[in-house]
Amino acid sequence: MSPFRYGFETTLSDTNFDDALGRVGDALKKEGFGVLTEIDVKATLKKKLEVDFRRYMILGACNPGLAHRALEAEPQIGLLLPCNVVVQEAATGGVIVSIADPRAMFALVDNPAVAPVAEEAEDRLRRVFAALGGAQTT
Numbered sequence: 001m002s003p004f005r006y007g008f009e010t011t012l013s014d015t016n017f018d019d020a021l022g023r024v025g026d027a028l029k030k031e032g033f034g035v036l037t038e039i040d041v042k043a044t045l046k047k048k049l050e051v052d053f054r055r056y057m058i059l060g061a062c063n064p065g066l067a068h069r070a071l072e073a074e075p076q077i078g079l080l081l082p083c084n085v086v087v088q089e090a091a092t093g094g095v096i097v098s099i100a101d102p103r104a105m106f107a108l109v110d111n112p113a114v115a116p117v118a119e120e121a122e123d124r125l126r127r128v129f130a131a132l133g134g135a136q137t138t
Contacts, residue, residue: 009098020095073113
């Protein structure tokens, strides 16, 4: 897998998809994030296109305090919220968890007041990442 600059990911080789979803949810909760949305890409592609796809879930994670601070500093920042986390089956086995880097996303905003929010969000999401364990791939 090629590295990317807008997020970070790990491969969980010691778990199945459902367990990985649970672990991600638990780790997010410990850092003050709730999951506002769950997009089941596999089910959507099957329903809309009759295409078979691997299990792939996009979670819209939100920390209300951080979201409020970001919205107070920059009202249109909602275009970049929530923090997305992707959980997907890996072709070689295991589960890949990818987390959008808030600092990279907020870099689009020319407002220095959002930088501390992005930094705190990234710190919290890096702790989620660390709690998941696994082999870092980017």
